[in-house]
Amino acid sequence: MNSLWSSMAKRAEPYIPGEQLNKNNILKLNTNENPYPPSPKVIEAITEEVGRNLRLYPSPTMETLRQSIGTYYGLKMENVFIGNGSDEVLAFSFMAFFEPEKEILFPNITYSFYPVYAKLFDIPYKEVKLKDDFSLDIKQFFNSKGGVIFPNPNAPTSIYLPLEHVETIVKNNPNKAVIVDEAYIDYAPESAVSLVNKYDNLLVIQTMSKSRALAGLRIGFALGNEKLIHALIRIKDSFNSYPVDRLAMAGATAAINDKPYFEETTEKIIKIRGWTTDQLEELGFQVLPSATNFVFASHQGIEAETLYKELRDKDILIRYFGKEPIDNFVRITIGTDEEMQQLIEEIKHILI
Numbered sequence: 340m341n342s343l344w345s346s347m348a349k350r351a352e353p354y355i356p357g358e359q360l361n362k363n364n365i366l367k368l369n370t371n372e373n374p375y376p377p378s379p380k381v382i383e384a385i386t387e388e389v390g391r392n393l394r395l396y397p398s399p400t401m402e403t404l405r406q407s408i409g410t411y412y413g414l415k416m417e418n419v420f421i422g423n424g425s426d427e428v429l430a431f432s433f434m435a436f437f438e439p440e441k442e443i444l445f446p447n448i449t450y451s452f453y454p455v456y457a458k459l460f461d462i463p464y465k466e467v468k469l470k471d472d473f474s475l476d477i478k479q480f481f482n483s484k485g486g487v488i489f490p491n492p493n494a495p496t497s498i499y500l501p502l503e504h505v506e507t508i509v510k511n512n513p514n515k516a517v518i519v520d521e522a523y524i525d526y527a528p529e530s531a532v533s534l535v536n537k538y539d540n541l542l543v544i545q546t547m548s549k550s551r552a553l554a555g556l557r558i559g560f561a562l563g564n565e566k567l568i569h570a571l572i573r574i575k576d577s578f579n580s581y582p583v584d585r586l587a588m589a590g591a592t593a594a595i596n597d598k599p600y601f602e603e604t605t606e607k608i609i610k611i612r613g614w615t616t617d618q619l620e621e622l623g624f625q626v627l628p629s630a631t632n633f634v635f636a637s638h639q640g641i642e643a644e645t646l647y648k649e650l651r652d653k654d655i656l657i658r659y660f661g662k663e664p665i666d667n668f669v670r671i672t673i674g675t676d677e678e679m680q681q682l683i684e685e686i687k688h689i690l691i
């Protein structure tokens with residue numbers, strides 16, 4: 340710290356992302372990236388765009404991409420906001436809908452970026468304890484003073500909250516924003532997008548980083564009532580008129596328009612998740628019921644930290660959080676068939 344630092348810079352407690360090792364032949368199962376490449380149409384669209392107008396600023400209103408996402412979900416362009424990754428959309432949402440002095444609610448085990456934003460923007464928060472089975476205790480989220488945010492499915496537990504429960508939380512927070520972070524919803528039964536036209540206090544946030552294999556492109560979006568979207572646009576335009584570049588917009592538009600490719604890769608991952616879960620259970624793991632592209636697992640016979648380290652020695656990276664009450668769990672991203680077979684083989688060796 341330094342006397343030149345603002346109070347904001349001083350109180351910031353930055354998020355620590357999963358390791359990105361610069362090493363070949365690493366089996367990377369630690370940041371929930373897609374094991375498949377993005378749609379070939381994405382590469383085509385970006386390549387075309389490279390040869391076009393990089394000299395010119397991109398569209399500040401991002402209408403082509405907003406229109407495509409709107410059409411995909413049966414919404415209007417006015418219901419869609421786009422940002423540089425959903426992390427940026429989340430940050431803008433904290434600024435647009437939450438207030439200092441009004442306590443917001445989120446689960447005690449959840450995406451660790453939420454407390455980071457809350458601290459940065461000086462928003463008080465309460466971490467609501469999950470039930471013993473790691474599911475959300477929905478009544479605890481009623482009548483918040485300042486709003487609610489949670490991922491569905493939750494991360495890193497992988498557990499999905501049925502849509503009717505999401506709706507009950509939204510209904511029981513009149514005049515407060517309820518933000519549902521649906522980073523993994525494409526691997527789960529049902530999105531809350533269908534409720535956007537019914538409730539003016541619901542904001543659904545999604546990303547192209549996981550199910551559309553575009554973590555490197557940085558595209559996230561929010562879906563909500565026009566008035567909520569308008570607040571996000573005001574924040575964005577007070578921060579950076581062009582957070583999304585021309586290549587990202589071209590690629591993301593192609594990704595959302597290529598539904599068959601998306602469905603094929605998503606279905607494959609869901610199938611491999613089932614196989615991986617069965618294998619881990621056979622080896623004596625407790626695996627929480629996953630509706631995501633990762634599994635959250637624990638074993639009585641080996642400490643999570645030991646498993647993490649031993650796999651790391653074999654060049655397999657998984658995620659270990661090392662904090663109560665999930666300090667005996669590891670989070671493993673679902674890879675390809677071959678990658679999961681390799682993982683299971685290595686775990687067998689470690690357990691013997």
Ligand SMILES: *Cc1c(COP(=O)(O)O)cnc(C)c1O
Nearest residue numbers: 424425426450490522546548559
């Ligand atoms: C991955 C993830 C995000 C961030 O996604 P980006 O769009 O890559 O910024 C947001 N929320 C949750 C719960 C995630 O797991």
